[in-house]
Amino acid sequence: MSDIYCPACRLEQPETHEYCLRCGMELPVQILAAARAKSTRFFPGLKLGDADLESGFLRVSCYREDQTFESDEGSVTIPGHHVRFSIWDGAQARCALSVPESEARDLATFITSELDRVLQ
Numbered sequence: 001m002s003d004i005y006c007p008a009c010r011l012e013q014p015e016t017h018e019y020c021l022r023c024g025m026e027l028p029v030q031i032l033a034a035a036r037a038k039s040t041r042f043f044p045g046l047k048l049g050d051a052d053l054e055s056g057f058l059r060v061s062c063y064r065e066d067q068t069f070e071s072d073e074g075s076v077t078i079p080g081h082h083v084r085f086s087i088w089d090g091a092q093a094r095c096a097l098s099v100p101e102s103e104a105r106d107l108a109t110f111i112t113s114e115l116d117r118v119l120q
């Protein structure tokens with residue numbers, strides 16, 4: 001189904017519902033909207049030389065849609081349609097780079113085609 005469960009009664013819910021089918025509790029749909037707008041994966045690094053991080057990893061976040069957050073200082077909008085790469089050393093980000101969605105698609109195609117290419 002949807003992997004969405006009511007926080008009160010644990011019944012699995014259709015993705016489109018704002019209230020629980022069984023107990024009527026309001027579902028945290030704003031969290032779900034944020035989760036749909038952004039997804040993140042971590043990829044462990046491979047240490048090949050002395051200059052490489054001991055336990056580094058690459059974090060890749062896909063920002064699908066603009067997200068606006070309200071705070072006491074005002075509203076902050078994180079633009080969508082980009083992919084952010086960051087290199088982490090334990091709990092600390094060393095550097096980050098964002099690329100537009102079109103470049104990220106090119107990157108994915110490049111990696112897939114290169115890894116699938118038959119070597120002569």
Ligand SMILES: [Zn+2]
Pocket residue numbers: 006007008009010011020021022023024025
């Ligand atoms: Zn419920």
